[in-house]
Amino acid sequence: MSFPRESWYVAATLDELGDGLVARRILDVPVVLYRLADGSVAALEDRCVHRPYPLSAGHRDGDRVVCGYHGCTYDPDGTCVLVPSQDNPPLGARVRAFPVHLSGPFVWVWMGTPGGSRLRPPPATPELEPRSGWSSTGGRRDVAAGFMLLHEHYLDLTNVFEMHAAMVPPGIEALPPLEEVEISEVSVSYVRELPPAPLAPWEAAASGLDTDEAFGRRETGAFVTPGLHRQTYTILDAEGPTFELVRLHGFTPLTRRSTRVFLQLAWRGSAVAPDADLRLGETFHAMSDRDTTVIETMQRCLDEDEAPRRYVNVKADRAAVRARRIVQSMIEEERGL
Numbered sequence: 001m002s003f004p005r006e007s008w009y010v011a012a013t014l015d016e017l018g019d020g021l022v023a024r025r026i027l028d029v030p031v032v033l034y035r036l037a038d039g040s041v042a043a044l045e046d047r048c049v050h051r052p053y054p055l056s057a058g059h060r061d062g063d064r065v066v067c068g069y070h071g072c073t074y075d076p077d078g079t080c081v082l083v084p085s086q087d088n089p090p091l092g093a094r095v096r097a098f099p100v101h102l103s104g105p106f107v108w109v110w111m112g113t114p115g116g117s118r119l120r121p122p123p124a125t126p127e128l129e130p131r132s133g134w135s136s137t138g139g140r141r142d143v144a145a146g147f148m149l150l151h152e153h154y155l156d157l158t159n160v161f162e163m164h165a166a167m168v169p170p171g172i173e174a175l176p177p178l179e180e181v182e183i184s185e186v187s188v189s190y191v192r193e194l195p196p197a198p199l200a201p202w203e204a205a206a207s208g209l210d211t212d213e214a215f216g217r218r219e220t221g222a223f224v225t226p227g228l229h230r231q232t233y234t235i236l237d238a239e240g241p242t243f244e245l246v247r248l249h250g251f252t253p254l255t256r257r258s259t260r261v262f263l264q265l266a267w268r269g270s271a272v273a274p275d276a277d278l279r280l281g282e283t284f285h286a287m288s289d290r291d292t293t294v295i296e297t298m299q300r301c302l303d304e305d306e307a308p309r310r311y312v313n314v315k316a317d318r319a320a321v322r323a324r325r326i327v328q329s330m331i332e333e334e335r336g337l
């Protein structure tokens with residue numbers, strides 16, 4: 001499966017952008033990112049107009065980028081403003097500049113139709129904003145698999161018993177079925193409630209809650225856009241939420257078979273452990289390691305299948321199947337089918 005272009009994707013996290021030029025491949029397009037003097041970020045196609053040479057191999061001159069081959073120089077809007085070997089640059093010489101939106105740690109980029117970004121704002125991530133009252137930590141990794149395999153994986157949590165048994169609260173033997181799957185034209189989400197159970201070790205370590213008590217859990221998952229997956233995990237006592245965890249995955253296709261994953265965790269609660277960032281970071285990065293192994297294996301199996309196979313869907317796949325349909329129809333619409 002290919003990927004929709006008319007959508008926002010996470011290009012980087014702000015902490016990745018220092019003083020230099022950062023080269024990325026996003027939706028199979030080479031992109032160079034850099035920070036401007038006013039704190040905003042420029043994203044240009046990473047190819048000089050003169051020869052097939054990446055701008056990211058050049059250097060900066062203030063807010064401009066200078067090609068490292070013959071010195072053609074570009075403004076942040078992509079206009080070529082200087083060709084050292086002649087008085088004026090050729091008329092209309094420019095590289096494509098992509099709209100960028102900064103939100104919390106995420107640097108969002110729009111790779112679709114120029115002007116289309118104004119019609120669709122990037123998805124909101126309020127838990128990651130400064131002064132939101134949430135704490136957060138994050139990381140990133142490249143996964144050798146198409147981005148839909150990741151969305152589908154995270155829309156079916158029934159894999160936890162096989163893959164992440166230590167994450168399951170003690171005494172929970174099965175997940176209740178996905179009763180509440182909410183489907184719109186562009187998104188899919190589900191809600192699931194678990195019966196009261198004691199805390200799993202990772203929950204106790206992060207939440208700081210009493211290990212002698214039993215708590216309920218509510219989990220939700222959402223395919224928000226092709227570029228963002230959102231999961232929440234809430235531990236409930238008799239009064240309501242007492243520990244809340246949000247797991248945001250920015251899924252950015254690099255190519256059809258590779259995806260950069262930007263994982264951000266955000267949490268708040270009544271008795272949060274002082275080292276919750278370390279505990280949650282360790283727990284969920286180890287979980288992502290196991291997820292990555294399975295997802296990359298599925299991509300290899302798909303690549304090995306000589307002819308496309310039909311795989312059987314079960315009830316737990318309901319949300320994942322719907323998300324795939326949404327993405328398929330976005331791609332077809334973009335192709336004018």
Ligand code: FES
Nearest residue numbers: 048050051067070
């Ligand atoms: S290739 Fe960039 S200036 Fe010649």
